[in-house]
Amino acid sequence: MRVLVMGGTHHVGRAVVEVALRRGDTVTTLNRGQSRPPAPGVEALVADRTDPGAVRQALGGRSWDAVIDTWAWAPSVVRDSAQLLAGRAEHYGYVSSRAVYAWPWPAGADESAPLVAGDPGSQDATDYAAAKRGGELAVAEAFGEHALLARAGMILGPYEDVGRIPWWLRRLERGGPVLAPGPADAALQYIDAIDLAAWMLTAAERGTGGAFNLAGPAGHTTIGELLATASQVIGSEAELVWAPAELLERENFPLGMEFGLRYPGNPCPTGLHDAGVSAALAAGLTLRPLRDTLADTWAWLQREGDPAPRPDTPSPAQWFDPAQEQHVLTLVRSRRGT
Structure with missing residues (x-):
């Protein structure tokens, strides 16, 4: 055409x-x-x-x-x-x-x-x-x-300039204990x-x-599968430490909001990751494997570097506080008795 x-x-x-x-x-x-x-x-x-x-x-x-x-x-x-x-x-x-x-x-x-x-x-x-x-x-x-x-x-996917997957790939690349927005089995669409x-x-x-x-079908993947696959793609040995949504909410830490897993005052919003997509699937929508999406994104970052932050969309790098991550990690581990 x-x-x-x-x-x-x-x-x-x-x-x-x-x-x-x-x-x-x-x-x-x-x-x-x-x-x-x-x-x-x-x-x-x-x-x-x-x-x-x-x-x-x-x-x-x-x-x-x-x-x-x-x-x-x-x-x-x-x-x-x-x-x-x-x-x-x-x-x-x-x-x-x-x-x-x-x-x-x-x-x-x-x-x-x-x-x-x-x-x-x-x-x-x-x-x-x-x-x-x-x-x-x-x-x-x-x-x-x-x-x-x-x-x-x-x-x-590749060329994403909002900062979701690029930020997470860089965070996993740094390694160590990595705070992750739980639960790990939360669906992502x-x-x-x-x-x-x-x-x-x-x-x-x-x-x-x-x-x-x-979008992909509801239940197509989870946040746990996404972050585990991302770690495999980049060869990271980072330890994912899952924080309950309620704890992140109480500590006013916006981790998880970048994926729409929760919103302020509403730890588990409904309807965000379970849209009806049967019409698009019937009209020929096909989906690449998650690993391909993440591998292509990583290859793009390696080739061109991190995208410039968008002025209209706050990126995770603008709100993520490493000290707060360590604080919440300590809270999670104290709850587990580790």
Whole structure:
């Protein structure tokens, strides 16, 4: 296909470009041209997404088979791009989020769960959930049944710039006793950015539209399996010391929040890691093994170094206090009598 990626330099956008090139697609990107040089074989268009005139000039009168848009801020930017490309692209895939569902999320909820309010014309980017919902509405208005709304869960894998897996890999690399957010058998539901990209491109090729929850099946893995596999991947002999969620809550230590295992005042939130994803699985979603996700992330970190912290998302490195970790480790061990 001829694919236009709106973005294409960070996390999911970069994964989309990589997978599209691997598939043999012809890839064009549009971004500010300030983050990374374009990948070999990519046509890079430069424009500020917040300037509709600049976007119009950069795109010219061209057309594409599919557009993939990863924008996460003001919905009006998505609206302007979608309206501009209506009639010039066959398909518009928007990387949305499960955040568009009204909280608290019901356990096992599918795409019919209640949604937050959103305004496609809003220029407000302070409310992430409302912004993503507004972006969804903008794409749906412009592309109708040819709009694909990918409501991704927790996105892991190579190029992750939120700081979840990269931070944990570095912490395990340092070794020693490592405080871990228990219980070890707590379920984790995530989507690898590579799997997300591959599914969206295949969906575009097939003309699949509509809203889909994108994540692995509930119970696909656990926090214990993730951290144990991460240790194996990097060859770490770190000792995982599991702290109960209630203890972490009492000590005001946010460990575990990076994976959404708990929230302040709510040690065990429901609905976060057990979304209904049968629609996406029926539509061809496939999942790489967890080990591959972690190994690719580790290889990327070894090759390019740690990603720069995102200004809009606090990374674990910004809140993790080694002294507090040692304090909680002591508490855990005293409870065990060790």
